[in-house]
Amino acid sequence: MSRTDLILKRLLTLHPRLIDLTLDRIERLLEDMGRPQDRLPPVIHVAGTNGKGSTVAYLRAFLEAAGKRVHVYTSPQLVNFRERIRLNGKLVTAPVLNAALEACEQVNAGQAITYFEITTAAAIKLFAEVPADYLLLEVGLGGRYDATNVVARPLGAVITPVSIDHVEYLGPTVKIIAREKAGIIKRGAPLVVGRQTEDGLASITEEARRLGVTPFIAGQDFDGFVQNGAMLYQDEAGLLDLPLPALRGAHQIDNAALAIAAARHFGLGLTRAQLAEGLRRVVWPARLSPVRGKLSALLPPTAELWLDGGHNEAGGAVLAEALRDMNRAWPRPLVLIMGTFANKDAGGILAHFGHDPKLVLTVKIPGERASWPARTLADLAIAGGLKARPMRSIEAALKAAAAIPDARVVICGSLHLAGEVLKKNGTPPT
Numbered sequence: 001m002s003r004t005d006l007i008l009k010r011l012l013t014l015h016p017r018l019i020d021l022t023l024d025r026i027e028r029l030l031e032d033m034g035r036p037q038d039r040l041p042p043v044i045h046v047a048g049t050n051g052k053g054s055t056v057a058y059l060r061a062f063l064e065a066a067g068k069r070v071h072v073y074t075s076p077q078l079v080n081f082r083e084r085i086r087l088n089g090k091l092v093t094a095p096v097l098n099a100a101l102e103a104c105e106q107v108n109a110g111q112a113i114t115y116f117e118i119t120t121a122a123a124i125k126l127f128a129e130v131p132a133d134y135l136l137l138e139v140g141l142g143g144r145y146d147a148t149n150v151v152a153r154p155l156g157a158v159i160t161p162v163s164i165d166h167v168e169y170l171g172p173t174v175k176i177i178a179r180e181k182a183g184i185i186k187r188g189a190p191l192v193v194g195r196q197t198e199d200g201l202a203s204i205t206e207e208a209r210r211l212g213v214t215p216f217i218a219g220q221d222f223d224g225f226v227q228n229g230a231m232l233y234q235d236e237a238g239l240l241d242l243p244l245p246a247l248r249g250a251h252q253i254d255n256a257a258l259a260i261a262a263a264r265h266f267g268l269g270l271t272r273a274q275l276a277e278g279l280r281r282v283v284w285p286a287r288l289s290p291v292r293g294k295l296s297a298l299l300p301p302t303a304e305l306w307l308d309g310g311h312n313e314a315g316g317a318v319l320a321e322a323l324r325d326m327n328r329a330w331p332r333p334l335v336l337i338m339g340t341f342a343n344k345d346a347g348g349i350l351a352h353f354g355h356d357p358k359l360v361l362t363v364k365i366p367g368e369r370a371s372w373p374a375r376t377l378a379d380l381a382i383a384g385g386l387k388a389r390p391m392r393s394i395e396a397a398l399k400a401a402a403a404i405p406d407a408r409v410v411i412c413g414s415l416h417l418a419g420e421v422l423k424k425n426g427t428p429p430t
Contacts, residue, residue, distance in 0.1 A: 021145035036128035047143040048160025058259035061278035078419035079428035120147040144183020156266040162200040163314035175199040182207035224257025249322030286418035293425040298398040309415035316349030332408040340413035360388040361397040
């Protein structure tokens with residue numbers, strides 16, 4: 001076990017629950033640390049259910065194409081905890097991370113605090129100490145009481161599409177969940193809002209009005225769409241003709257448009273050429289990404305292997321539609337290898353695929369007790385009219401998929417499963 005792992009293991013013992021949404025503990029710790037949250041670079045705060053990470057990835061790509069120094073905070077990691085913290089575009093090194101975690105641990109002095117809160121405090125400490133032009137700060141869970149919501153005066157806030165997820169913490173309806181996401185809105189900070197349901201938008205605009213903020217809304221104030229093999233973006237300032245983003249799927253047009261809207265609405269001063277370069281170079285692993293390496297070698301050379309970390313019903317919907325678009329352009333038999341957590345609506349996720357998959361192979365997420373058992377997940381797929389089989393491992397599932405000629409094999413259902421795939425494949429994010 002690495003020194004980082006040993007520190008993180010100790011930090012897990014500081015609170016009996018992994019998630020306990022409140023700002024009291026992290027505000028107390030940051031106060032004892034000298035309020036590093038007041039010394040951050042200009043912050044773009046991003047909340048939502050789906051598309052947060054992709055939106056952050058686009059913003060990072062745009063800003064770095066303009067030569068800006070960009071800090072990034074995202075969660076969870078796929079393989080290594082260091083993925084959560086980027087200092088000036090580079091993953092934090094283990095020695096720097098360890099020193100920050102231990103400094104927070106020492107100041108905290110054994111008081112109750114959750115794992116996410118104290119690790120977020122360590123990230124904030126680093127972001128305050130290392131000079132940069134911008135900090136892209138992704139919410140962990142919810143918004144109002146998320147540990148990242150300690151920034152009093154962000155440059156701007158972004159709320160990506162809101163859907164049902166984490167109901168045990170955020171509430172049972174989109175209207176209630178959106179109200180929690182809208183907790184990142186701050187008086188005096190501009191707000192850009194992704195495409196929402198009617199109820200979700202109502203909650204967000206109500207909170208924005210209360211704080212005197214006029215939201216800049218997808219489908220009303222700006223939009224993005226595909227025409228003649230290019231991406232077109234339009235807002236009140238005019239029309240931009242741009243290349244298609246490197247990230248695949250129609251939903252990525254919406255994510256890219258949201259990031260472009262934020263860049264323009266927040267006055268980042270980016271040129272069309274810089275936005276275009278960002279769209280071409282953007283990287284965000286496990287979002288309908290091709291997999292090449294040790295695991296793809298288990299399939300015939302004529303097969304494709306893809307990886308997607310979408311883990312809720314909305315994520316299933318966009319993945320299913322993206323795969324249909326791929327199939328229209330290049331038809332292949334679809335094989336899903338799926339593993340997800342038992343608190344997710346696995347049947348709802350699978351329902352979006354209709355009868356498209358020729359076969360569903362189910363796996364338990366390695367090392368995760370809260371994962372659906374492979375047998376139970378296969379039964380859910382069968383109940384939905386799909387041909388399905390439980391498999392003992394990812395490798396066994398790939399070998400079974402290899403029996404279907406020229407298959408398009410897609411591993412999906414969980415970011416944790418995606419992380420295991422990248423680890424086994426020897427291709428962790430860098």
